[in-house]
Amino acid sequence: MNIVEKILARASGKSAVSPDDVVFANVDKVMVHDVSGPGVIKVFDKLKKQGISVDKLWDPAKVWVAEDHFVPSAEKVSAENIVKLSKFTKNYGIEKHFKYGMGQYGICHTLSHEEAMVMPGDVYVGGDSHTNTTGALGAFACGLGHTDIAYVLLNGKIWFRVPETLYFKLNGRLPDHVMAKDLILKIIGDIGTDGGVYRTMQFGGSGVDEMSVESRLTLCNMTTEAGAKNGIVEPDQKVVDYLTSRGATNVNLIHGDDDAKYAKIFEYESSEMEPIVAKPFSPENISVVREAPSVELDKSYIGSCTGAKYEDLEAAARILKGRKVKIRTEVLPAAISIYQRAMENGLLKIFLDAGVTVGPPTCGACCGAHMGVLAKDEICISTTNRNFPGRMGHVESQTYLSSPLVAAASAVTGKITDPRDLT
Amino acid sequence: MKGNIIKYAKDNIDTDVIIPGQYLKVHDYAELATHAMEGLDPDFHSKVKEGDFILSGKNFGCGSSREHAPIALSHSGIKAVLALSFARIFYRNAVDGAFLLPIEIDQDAYDGISEGDQVDIDISSNEINNITKNQTYKMKPFSEIIGKIIAAGGLFNYNPE
Numbered sequence: 238m239n240i241v242e243k244i245l246a247r248a249s250g251k252s253a254v255s256p257d258d259v260v261f262a263n264v265d266k267v268m269v270h271d272v273s274g275p276g277v278i279k280v281f282d283k284l285k286k287q288g289i290s291v292d293k294l295w296d297p298a299k300v301w302v303a304e305d306h307f308v309p310s311a312e313k314v315s316a317e318n319i320v321k322l323s324k325f326t327k328n329y330g331i332e333k334h335f336k337y338g339m340g341q342y343g344i345c346h347t348l349s350h351e352e353a354m355v356m357p358g359d360v361y362v363g364g365d366s367h368t369n370t371t372g373a374l375g376a377f378a379c380g381l382g383h384t385d386i387a388y389v390l391l392n393g394k395i396w397f398r399v400p401e402t403l404y405f406k407l408n409g410r411l412p413d414h415v416m417a418k419d420l421i422l423k424i425i426g427d428i429g430t431d432g433g434v435y436r437t438m439q440f441g442g443s444g445v446d447e448m449s450v451e452s453r454l455t456l457c458n459m460t461t462e463a464g465a466k467n468g469i470v471e472p473d474q475k476v477v478d479y480l481t482s483r484g485a486t487n488v489n490l491i492h493g494d495d496d497a498k499y500a501k502i503f504e505y506e507s508s509e510m511e512p513i514v515a516k517p518f519s520p521e522n523i524s525v526v527r528e529a530p531s532v533e534l535d536k537s538y539i540g541s542c543t544g545a546k547y548e549d550l551e552a553a554a555r556i557l558k559g560r561k562v563k564i565r566t567e568v569l570p571a572a573i574s575i576y577q578r579a580m581e582n583g584l585l586k587i588f589l590d591a592g593v594t595v596g597p598p599t600c601g602a603c604c605g606a607h608m609g610v611l612a613k614d615e616i617c618i619s620t621t622n623r624n625f626p627g628r629m630g631h632v633e634s635q636t637y638l639s640s641p642l643v644a645a646a647s648a649v650t651g652k653i654t655d656p657r658d659l660t
Numbered sequence: 661m662k663g664n665i666i667k668y669a670k671d672n673i674d675t676d677v678i679i680p681g682q683y684l685k686v687h688d689y690a691e692l693a694t695h696a697m698e699g700l701d702p703d704f705h706s707k708v709k710e711g712d713f714i715l716s717g718k719n720f721g722c723g724s725s726r727e728h729a730p731i732a733l734s735h736s737g738i739k740a741v742l743a744l745s746f747a748r749i750f751y752r753n754a755v756d757g758a759f760l761l762p763i764e765i766d767q768d769a770y771d772g773i774s775e776g777d778q779v780d781i782d783i784s785s786n787e788i789n790n791i792t793k794n795q796t797y798k799m800k801p802f803s804e805i806i807g808k809i810i811a812a813g814g815l816f817n818y819n820p821e
Contacts, residue, residue, distance in 0.1 A: 259804070259805045261820055273725070275685075275687050276728075278687075279687045280757075284816060287816070306685075307685050314685045314686065318685055318687075364725065365724075366726075366749060380725040380749055381725060381749065382726070383727040383757070384727060384753065384757035384815060385815065388756070396805060396815075396820070398803070430672055430719060430722055431672070431718055431722065431745060431747070434719065434745065434747060434748055435748050464747050464748065466748055519672065604684065605681040605682055606681050606682055606685070607682075623674075623676065623723060625676040625699075625723060626676065626677060626699055626700075627676055627677065627680050627681075628681070632680075632699050
């Protein structure tokens with residue numbers, strides 16, 4: 238069995254599973270945020286009317302809650318959702334509720350790894366499509382809707398069809414000007430936004446072995462944009478070190494068998510990789526940066542679960558150090574812990590000196606909700622994950638997706654720019 | 661089950677156009693329905709009628725896990741979406757929450773069915789009958805578990821034992 242089959246077999250009490258088997262898997266961790274939380278509350282209300290008991294959760298200690306999409310609240314509906322969420326966690330005895338304005342908080346997926354909440358081999362589900370991110374720690378991490386999450390909260394298990402696995406092998410270390418974001422955009426360009434539907438996307442090879450845990454998180458994060466059920470990297474000592482440095486104990490590794498089966502294997506050579514952008518209006522609509530259209534950008538956005546981890550900010554700071562931005566540029570660290578490290582290590586000063594506005598952790602503009610959304614005809618380069626029509630604001634705005642290096646280089650020139658071409 | 665077709669002849673209709681992100685804070689189902697398909701077809705809300713079906717191309721519902729998407733369509737009156745293929749979370753949200761039927765169709769049905777056609781979906785025989793054009797197409801049968809959850813009326817009414 239491969240690693241995903243092993244995890245799902247263990248979680249469903251079976252000795253072995255194969256692709257297409259349907260299993261009811263016991264869940265180890267579950268996450269809801271300020272969009273899916275109120276959605277789940279609504280499902281609970283419906284269940285109560287049907288006479289189904291929602292008096293207590295299966296295990297409140299395995300549940301954690303993030304405030305990220307609509308914080309800081311821009312208007313009263315969002316503010317009321319946050320109040321509803323607080324009542325919910327209090328009523329059900331959920332202790333891990335990361336509240337903005339009260340120490341550590343941030344984007345749900347970022348907290349999953351920054352707070353060492355998910356362990357290798359876990360079945361982890363979240364009420365958000367980018368739950369796939371956390372598969373980089375060696376977990377089966379998968380996004381679900383409100384009804385399914387409500388079912389998990391009450392029953393501790395959920396059905397899955399065991400996915401086939403697509404294996405992406407990266408040979409050699411990525412060059413310094415190429416980031417994991419470029420690789421995953423290239424892969425999505427190759428297989429399309431439905432290339433991973435119902436499947437696992439697993440990443441391995443010497444290039445992935447050499448990557449930091451944060452780079453692997455970027456790869457798994459955007460498996461969602463290929464439609465994948467989950468993304469995963471087999472855990473190694475780097476994952477153990479990453480989690481233990483964040484307070485985890487007893488981190489156990491899990492690996493696929495030597496004769497593990499994959500539906501298809503794709504190989505990429507690091508030496509051939511280039512900085513990539515995805516042009517409007519799809520993550521699969523890719524171009525090499527040096528061949529990208531010469532458009533006048535209005536804004537550069539460095540934020541989100543995809544592109545505002547510490548390593549992402551460090552990459553942007555490398556470019557922005559001693560330079561000035563030519564267009565509106567925003568950096569929003571994805572969690573307070575990252576914000577703090579950025580402050581301690583001087584990154585915030587580099588950003589502010591360059592003319593950048595530094596904002597609080599939020600999903601805000603990435604999902605077109607608030608705090609920096611785009612006007613009609615505005616063009617943005619962004620370290621986020623989607624660029625569908627209207628994704629970051631007006632339906633006639635445009636988003637180019639890129640790595641933090643490219644977004645920072647483009648902020649300096651006002652045009653889509655390869656970091657190697659900065660003078 | 662009979663209904664009239666609203667056709668969007670394109671692939672990859674994503675959750676950002678089915679229900680734009682700014683409405684994710686809304687959890688009132690009737691209000692969500694007024695914004696359904698707003699990112700693609702601002703006239704959708706005025707033209708959709710109770711019992712209508714949507715017909716579309718590949719990878720319908722791709723993007724986010726927002727259950728708002730099947731909710732907004734369902735509370736607009738849409739009973740089924742017929743598509744060449746579906747994104748996985750939209751598909752399971754539609755079924756597990758019993759919001760609407762996701763019907764996988766083939767190219768013949770996609771090409772043959774037009775805007776405004778009245779069709780009859782029979783999930784027991786896996787056939788779609790185009791009443792307007794007097795044509796019949798096959799639909800892809802539901803997998804065993806999906807069929808059982810649909811028959812039960814959603815995941816909470818389904819007993820896995």
